[in-house]
Amino acid sequence: MHTTRIFLGSSEELRGDRLALSAFINSVNNACVPYGQRFVLVVWEHESIAIARHEAGKQAEYDDLVRGCDACLFLFHTKCGAYTMEEVYCALDEQKRRTYRALRIFTWMRALAAGEHETPELTALKERIAAGTLSLPYQMYDDVRTIELALLQAFVSWGVLMAPQRHGDFVYVGDEAVIDLG
Numbered sequence: 001m002h003t004t005r006i007f008l009g010s011s012e013e014l015r016g017d018r019l020a021l022s023a024f025i026n027s028v029n030n031a032c033v034p035y036g037q038r039f040v041l042v043v044w045e046h047e048s049i050a051i052a053r054h055e056a057g058k059q060a061e062y063d064d065l066v067r068g069c070d071a072c073l074f075l076f077h078t079k080c081g082a083y084t085m086e087e088v089y090c091a092l093d094e095q096k097r098r099t100y101r102a103l104r105i106f107t108w109m110r111a112l113a114a115g116e117h118e119t120p121e122l123t124a125l126k127e128r129i130a131a132g133t134l135s136l137p138y139q140m141y142d143d144v145r146t147i148e149l150a151l152l153q154a155f156v157s158w159g160v161l162m163a164p165q166r167h168g169d170f171v172y173v174g175d176e177a178v179i180d181l182g
Helices: 012-035 058-067 082-097 120-131 144-158
Strands: 002-009 037-042 071-076 104-110 139-141 165-167 170-173 176-180
Touching (some): 002 012, 012 037, 012 170, 071 144, 104 144, 144 176
Parallel strands (some): 104 139
Antiparallel strands (some): 165 170
């Protein structure tokens, strides 16, 4: 059984998106396990790190989780938290360090709704990316299904997923409906 581990980092404000992505990965996993492929989503809500094993604390534990993944998915909306940025820097360092298999990093920014404003930290992050001082390209999204479709395409391009098929308002992997487009 081949396992693809995906780290998901974001602030608490995107809890709903993390839950939706967790359900999506579970559906993809259900479709793929019979074919020898397993997907594991690693999110801080699922990790029991009540007492840190590292002298450096819980964040060091999360950094270890990042290093052990095949892909990292980072989500931002109105803010850019210090812990999520620590995970981003850890992923970028791990990506440079690896020689045996690439660490893929995906960054998504949820579009602001009317009346919402981003924090100065998030604005500064976007400016660093635009200036080329931080190699962390991102895409915008309004709906988590945009991310799900992009992940399916990425999985197919890595050769770890059979081609999804659209039937009506659903996207299927094998016999499993993994995205409801309706």
